[in-house]
Amino acid sequence: MTAHSIEGKTVIIAGGAKNLGGLIARDLAGHGAKAIAIHYNSAASEAAAEETVAAVKAAGARAAAFQADLTTAGAVEKLFADAVAAFGRPDIAINTVGKVLKKPILDISEAEYDEMSAVNAKSAFFFLKEAGRHLNDDGAIVTLVTSLLGAFTPFYASYAGTKAPVEHFTRAAAKEFGERGISVNAIGPGPMDTPFFYGQESPEAQAYHKSAAALSKFSKTGLTDIEDIVPYVRFLVSEGWWMTGQTILVNGGYTTK
Incomplete structure (x- = not known):
């Protein structure tokens, strides 16, 4: 087992059951x-x-x-x-947890x-905290955020606005955990071809998002396919260890900062 290889490593994935998290696990x-x-x-x-x-076990892990x-x-601590x-102690911690709400500011309740x-x-803050507490040295942490952090758009204030703090959590954690060789990064996908996207968007909005990225016509769906995000996660938790404290928008040219 080498420091910057996936071989022989122990991984924890929040939101690892399905969609992007499930594909990362596999x-x-x-x-x-x-x-x-x-x-x-x-x-x-x-x-x-x-x-x-079952799929992970079939692959030999x-x-x-x-x-x-x-x-x-408390729930994150228990996890x-x-x-x-x-x-045993993990080497890699990946957090794909998130919730989308597309709604005008004037219509968002306090409960929402x-x-x-x-x-x-x-949840992202305390996941980073527990990852920093439990990870082995020379580890890696990745949090999934959103490419809307680079957008100038209405209706996503509560979504992008509550993902935005993760950028600073990431920078702070990278500084604080860096002396142990732990890298900490965030990846912001574009609108992804998952049920979370379709449940929020009208047919007209879906059509826009499917054509908005510079590389849309080369995607299977026009959206960000989860298969296109996985290699970036894999890179950041292995050979890409020298990158830390960054938020990387991986979206085919959908938005930029």
């Missing part, structure tokens, strides 16, 4: 990860989590699924404690704002 197992702790949020994702566990609502610090008890903040910002 990919890292295929690249030699030793064990992968797969978090899922609720019973609705349990079957998908078990399918991912150990795996187990862990259910938790990560909007409290890491349970994962460490099962597989609080939920968006808890899912997108609070």
